[in-house]
Amino acid sequence: MSFAGWRGVARVLRPGSLAATTVALLAPGLVVGPPFDSAVYVLAGSRIREGFMPYRDVVDNKPPGVYLLNALGQMALPWLDAWLISWLLTVVFTGAAVLLVYDLLRRRHSPWVAWAWSLLCCAAIACHPVAAGGGLTESFAVLPLVGALWIVAVLSRSRRNLAAVGCALSFASLLSLQCLPAAGALAAVAVWTGEGAFAWPRRAVALVAGGLPLSLAVLGWLVAGGALGEALDQIGPYNEAYRASGSQLLLMLPLLILLLGWLAIPAGVGVWRLIRRPRGFGPLDWACAIWSATYAIFLAWQSRIFLHYLILLIPPLIVLASQGMAAIWAQLRAPNRKLRGLAVGLTSAAAVVLLISASVTVELSGMTLQRAGDAKLVDDATAAWIRANTPGSATMFIWGNDPEQYLAANRAPYGRYVNQFPMVTVGYWSADRTAAVLASWQASPPALIVEGPAQVPMFRPPTDIGGVGYLDLLGPLRDFARAHYRLVASFGDGDNFDDVYAYVPSS
Numbered sequence: 001m002s003f004a005g006w007r008g009v010a011r012v013l014r015p016g017s018l019a020a021t022t023v024a025l026l027a028p029g030l031v032v033g034p035p036f037d038s039a040v041y042v043l044a045g046s047r048i049r050e051g052f053m054p055y056r057d058v059v060d061n062k063p064p065g066v067y068l069l070n071a072l073g074q075m076a077l078p079w080l081d082a083w084l085i086s087w088l089l090t091v092v093f094t095g096a097a098v099l100l101v102y103d104l105l106r107r108r109h110s111p112w113v114a115w116a117w118s119l120l121c122c123a124a125i126a127c128h129p130v131a132a133g134g135g136l137t138e139s140f141a142v143l144p145l146v147g148a149l150w151i152v153a154v155l156s157r158s159r160r161n162l163a164a165v166g167c168a169l170s171f172a173s174l175l176s177l178q179c180l181p182a183a184g185a186l187a188a189v190a191v192w193t194g195e196g197a198f199a200w201p202r203r204a205v206a207l208v209a210g211g212l213p214l215s216l217a218v219l220g221w222l223v224a225g226g227a228l229g230e231a232l233d234q235i236g237p238y239n240e241a242y243r244a245s246g247s248q249l250l251l252m253l254p255l256l257i258l259l260l261g262w263l264a265i266p267a268g269v270g271v272w273r274l275i276r277r278p279r280g281f282g283p284l285d286w287a288c289a290i291w292s293a294t295y296a297i298f299l300a301w302q303s304r305i306f307l308h309y310l311i312l313l314i315p316p317l318i319v320l321a322s323q324g325m326a327a328i329w330a331q332l333r334a335p336n337r338k339l340r341g342l343a344v345g346l347t348s349a350a351a352v353v354l355l356i357s358a359s360v361t362v363e364l365s366g367m368t369l370q371r372a373g374d375a376k377l378v379d380d381a382t383a384a385w386i387r388a389n390t391p392g393s394a395t396m397f398i399w400g401n402d403p404e405q406y407l408a409a410n411r412a413p414y415g416r417y418v419n420q421f422p423m424v425t426v427g428y429w430s431a432d433r434t435a436a437v438l439a440s441w442q443a444s445p446p447a448l449i450v451e452g453p454a455q456v457p458m459f460r461p462p463t464d465i466g467g468v469g470y471l472d473l474l475g476p477l478r479d480f481a482r483a484h485y486r487l488v489a490s491f492g493d494g495d496n497f498d499d500v501y502a503y504v505p506s507s
Helices: 004-026 028-032 036-049 063-077 083-106 111-126 137-154 159-175 176-192 198-222 228-244 249-276 283-302 308-314 314-333 337-389 402-409 431-443 475-484
Strands: 395-399 448-451 485-493 496-503
Touching: 004 083, 028 337, 036 063, 036 083, 036 111, 036 402, 063 159, 063 176, 063 198, 063 448, 063 475, 083 111, 083 137, 083 228, 083 314, 083 395, 111 308, 111 314, 137 159, 137 283, 137 308, 159 176, 159 198, 159 228, 159 314, 176 198, 176 395, 176 496, 198 228, 228 337, 249 283, 249 308, 249 314, 249 431, 283 314, 308 314, 308 448, 337 448, 337 496, 395 402, 431 475, 448 485
Parallel strands: 395 448
Antiparallel strands: 448 496, 485 496
16 A cells, blocks of 8 residues: 555544543443433433423422433434444544544644544543533533534634534533533633634624524523523522532542642643733634633532543643643754753653553552442342332432432432432522421322432441532431331441332231
């Protein structure tokens, strides 16, 4: 094969290998099943298909986009398993975002350098400790954000392109509240950069006009379904109470440094060059720098971070780091001996930290997969017993945080609380809310109560989550269960168990 032929093959293999890596890194999700958050979103999508509404019939604190995305996917592919659909959507959204990052980098670096950085981006946002096998809001929202970044960096500031940016940012914000800092940064750069600085009002109008239709359509759907009031309550006060209930940031900080330390040197050099010569860089660099800075401030304000939050931070850091490392490598041939020595030292340090981060990621992947696999064994055994011993119409209440059990057992959730977090959040839950749940139980009890690991347990010892405080006002529900339910099956042990309680009608 000629050299031109090899170049053609490589041109196809590079993006193809990125797509294949995305599939491989997310593949464990098909084996161990959905993580907690993803199970809630899949379940909410299934309930929407059945005619129910989020917030009104399924309590959760995320924007409505992720529920609608799952519902639309299930409507389009009704013959597939609901979790498989969510997983496939994750592959498409994550893979497309990585390919857009590759295209942005390819415009600045050689094809193989762009591919190497894109491969690192893919590994960072799709590995199991971060993406948890798929289905998370950040794994979906990263695509419209990177799509908006691509438009800002590559295309002109025409009204059509600005409207496309607005639509992408609206879509991202409907998927995840974590997108808000990035969306604001991208909107600001899109409006203020380009020729004619005083044309920003016209550009702002075009951007807002592009984002409004989608937001208004979703708002109208919530109003028509009678769920707007509950949506405002759960996205607003519940989220704020959840944020204020505890802090995990300091506990997670050492792990974050180990996972992201490899980006510190090259990204730091990239930011330093941007500050030193602000007029020498374009919208792409400024958008990535502002995106990263505002997102870091947002995380600090929340005082709470989970590893999947990093999905929205990696792409802009990759762009900045690629520029910084290119500048470092350029000094390896500098005539100044001190500059060459500094470049060698920075390159060596970055390589060592990259190896440490890779080792930590592999080790953490093994731990998270083992834990998820153990939990799935218990869930599968419990679900098999429920399917074999109860009718399909039986309603089930999960006491704890195991919403994937509804999907595994194929049983309808009893009531609107499909996980325990809203029921134990300080500043949100109240004795009146407990009384309302108790009244519904007294009027029509759930056929089954399944107790799993929980911060506020029914009868088992509590599961400890450091740095977070929980409220226990569930005593009346516990007393009702003690008086009207009996233990009929138990699976697992320790912190990984399911106890199945069946309702016993009084004589």
